[in-house]
Amino acid sequence: MMFLGFCFNLFFSTIVAFYLFRPLFVSLGFSMAAIIGLSYFSGLGIVTQIFTTLWIFGIPITFLTVSTILAVLLGAGIINNPLLVQDRTAVSGSNISMAEKFISAAVIIYITINIIIVFMSALSLPVFAWDSITSEAYKAKTVFYTGSLTQLSQAFYPNFPFYTLTAMTWGMFGQGVWDDQYMHLIFALAFLAFTFIFFDVARVITSRLIAYIALLLLFSSNLLIIHSTLSYRDVFMMAHTSICLIGILLWGHKGNDRFIIFSAIFCALSLLTKLEGLPYFPVYLLMILLTGVLYRKTFKNIFNALIRFLCISFIIYFPFQIFKFTVGAGDGGWAAHVVGREGPMMRFAMISERFYNELFLWGNWNILFWPMVMISSLILLVVYRKDKLGVLLLISILFFFSVYWLTFFCTGSFNSIRADWCSISRYFMHFYPLAVLLISRVLFLTYESR
Amino acid sequence: MFKVFDFNCGYNGCFVPLSQTKELLIFSFCLTYVFLFFFKKKCISHQALMIAGIVVMVITLLPQTFLRLAALEERASIYLPMSAVEKRARLFGEPYVFSLQATHLLPGRHSARLVTDINLQEGDGWGINDRLAYYLYPIDIRIHSGTGKEDVLIYFHKDKAVQFLPKDYKIIFKPSDIDLVAARKGAL
Numbered sequence A: 001m002m003f004l005g006f007c008f009n010l011f012f013s014t015i016v017a018f019y020l021f022r023p024l025f026v027s028l029g030f031s032m033a034a035i036i037g038l039s040y041f042s043g044l045g046i047v048t049q050i051f052t053t054l055w056i057f058g059i060p061i062t063f064l065t066v067s068t069i070l071a072v073l074l075g076a077g078i079i080n081n082p083l084l085v086q087d088r089t090a091v092s093g094s095n096i097s098m099a100e101k102f103i104s105a106a107v108i109i110y111i112t113i114n115i116i117i118v119f120m121s122a123l124s125l126p127v128f129a130w131d132s133i134t135s136e137a138y139k140a141k142t143v144f145y146t147g148s149l150t151q152l153s154q155a156f157y158p159n160f161p162f163y164t165l166t167a168m169t170w171g172m173f174g175q176g177v178w179d180d181q182y183m184h185l186i187f188a189l190a191f192l193a194f195t196f197i198f199f200d201v202a203r204v205i206t207s208r209l210i211a212y213i214a215l216l217l218l219f220s221s222n223l224l225i226i227h228s229t230l231s232y233r234d235v236f237m238m239a240h241t242s243i244c245l246i247g248i249l250l251w252g253h254k255g256n257d258r259f260i261i262f263s264a265i266f267c268a269l270s271l272l273t274k275l276e277g278l279p280y281f282p283v284y285l286l287m288i289l290l291t292g293v294l295y296r297k298t299f300k301n302i303f304n305a306l307i308r309f310l311c312i313s314f315i316i317y318f319p320f321q322i323f324k325f326t327v328g329a330g331d332g333g334w335a336a337h338v339v340g341r342e343g344p345m346m347r348f349a350m351i352s353e354r355f356y357n358e359l360f361l362w363g364n365w366n367i368l369f370w371p372m373v374m375i376s377s378l379i380l381l382v383v384y385r386k387d388k389l390g391v392l393l394l395i396s397i398l399f400f401f402s403v404y405w406l407t408f409f410c411t412g413s414f415n416s417i418r419a420d421w422c423s424i425s426r427y428f429m430h431f432y433p434l435a436v437l438l439i440s441r442v443l444f445l446t447y448e449s450r
Numbered sequence B: 001m002f003k004v005f006d007f008n009c010g011y012n013g014c015f016v017p018l019s020q021t022k023e024l025l026i027f028s029f030c031l032t033y034v035f036l037f038f039f040k041k042k043c044i045s046h047q048a049l050m051i052a053g054i055v056v057m058v059i060t061l062l063p064q065t066f067l068r069l070a071a072l073e074e075r076a077s078i079y080l081p082m083s084a085v086e087k088r089a090r091l092f093g094e095p096y097v098f099s100l101q102a103t104h105l106l107p108g109r110h111s112a113r114l115v116t117d118i119n120l121q122e123g124d125g126w127g128i129n130d131r132l133a134y135y136l137y138p139i140d141i142r143i144h145s146g147t148g149k150e151d152v153l154i155y156f157h158k159d160k161a162v163q164f165l166p167k168d169y170k171i172i173f174k175p176s177d178i179d180l181v182a183a184r185k186g187a188l
Helices: A002-027 A032-056 A063-080 A098-124 A130-146 A150-154 A163-175 A185-205 A208-219 A222-227 A234-254 A258-273 A277-294 A299-327 A344-361 A369-382 A388-410 A414-418 A424-429 A432-448 B020-039 B046-079 B084-092 B094-105 B124-136
Strands: B110-115 B152-155 B169-173 B180-184
Touching: A002 A032, A002 A063, A002 A163, A002 A185, A002 A258, A032 A063, A032 A163, A032 A185, A032 A234, A032 A258, A032 A299, A063 A163, A098 A185, A098 A208, A098 A222, A098 B046, A130 A150, A130 A163, A130 B124, A150 A299, A163 A185, A163 A258, A185 A208, A185 A234, A185 A432, A208 A222, A208 A432, A208 B046, A222 A234, A222 A424, A222 B046, A234 A258, A234 A277, A234 A388, A234 A424, A234 A432, A258 A277, A258 A299, A277 A299, A277 A388, A344 A369, A344 A388, A344 A414, A344 A424, A344 B020, A369 A388, A369 A432, A369 B020, A369 B046, A388 A414, A388 A424, A388 A432, A432 B046, B020 B046, B046 B084, B084 B094, B084 B124, B094 B124, B094 B169, B110 B124
Parallel strands: B110 B152
Antiparallel strands: B152 B180, B169 B180
């Protein structure tokens, strides 16, 4: 019964976002499955906003207050958009070739097995990882018992954004008592939701057949599978970062200006999920600029897109900024002191070695994944350099690598390069789906041009 | 046996020792690819190379999936028959069991101070502190700890704990000589 309450709350926030954002998602051409996936992420974002707004106005954060606001939003959404959309994914069987049927069947079996692995692993254990207890579950528990965000300022990492911890508290409100036995479900569902979205996007920028292969490649990461069964923020961060970037690229590719609004929403969600959202923000802005230039958009169009992106993401992020300002939480230790006396060359060598090890030798990815990314990039640059989408995907991946390279080279984060516990792969996972899309895009260009 | 595919469920992902086999495999793959791409362009098209690369990669998914299934089977065989309390007791050991009993005997919200001989600043101490804080909550050992506002004292792995107990506190729960929960008289 408790588990049902937990699931009900996750469903409730999803259905509210579904009705509120459906016109936007439909206008962008997403399928019904992808819209449900997007609603899951944005629904939990709405919950975060409600928690923060209630706290700002001094109203207790309880199941009653939060669900009342959600019910009002749901009512507004239903009144505005009463009709369900038709799923555009319906494809008549006669259009699909035998080879495609065989490949899709094999991929669906593979994916089903992996989704079962993820859900069974996620539900088999309560919250147990150190980071999740310290920076999420403990804080979520204080919000659950006190009905306020004030105590977060005195807990560990007061400056950490609280998208995931509000999701945890919201789930627990549904249960009525704090029991973290099924907490990992939130993260497994995020993985499933992202799978729907990713497949839809891959199908838009490649073909149906290659989208299936893209799913295979996505699921080939051990790190992603493991993180979908743990209560770490990184699966959500991966989803928000990738969806934001994909939205920017599709803005150029499809020419629909509403993609900027869509990207801005997910940019704000990435800012609300992890501190890494802040250094990613310039990447998003640069990618809007580059996409606009490459797709030959007018100066006015690019300028409008940038302003719109900045305003929307700032408005969504603003309540959290009020929280941080009120409780006196800073933005973290980006300029922390560097321990050790390594010169620039030594630093360069150490960071290179670490990146190389994490990308190529550790079991976080399929053994051939990053070599395939390199090979795809080579083919793209030599043969298909005129493909704007492929080039932009490659540039965005290089930007993300540069962000981490510069961060490690110039700030105190370099200390973690020396430590065994450093988890750079987790950061790489945030843009890993973009690398999968890059391989898929090159495969599509190759396959189509045969 | 060459260990090329791994699925070690570390809490941060899969930390796997570097293996020369893996390095050799990756580099021979890349070198063959680049060689064929640049020097044999006339007889082997880049299309064939790209598709061959994907096929090789997809084939490697099979052993990977079997390892994932084996890891799930191992986890299920241990944890499936257990209740939630048993799972946590196995995962977190003493801090969890102690916290569970303490919260049963002291229901409701309390401000507490943790007194221990364990060094909470390094090694396992970090984890113990966090687990105690999490599982003891709503007995809060973080917010008012050491400010004098606390109404509960938690002695965990404190040698001769009773000797350190202030006079205005009474013992609520004492599972051993080194573990003890005490509350300020009149505060409850």
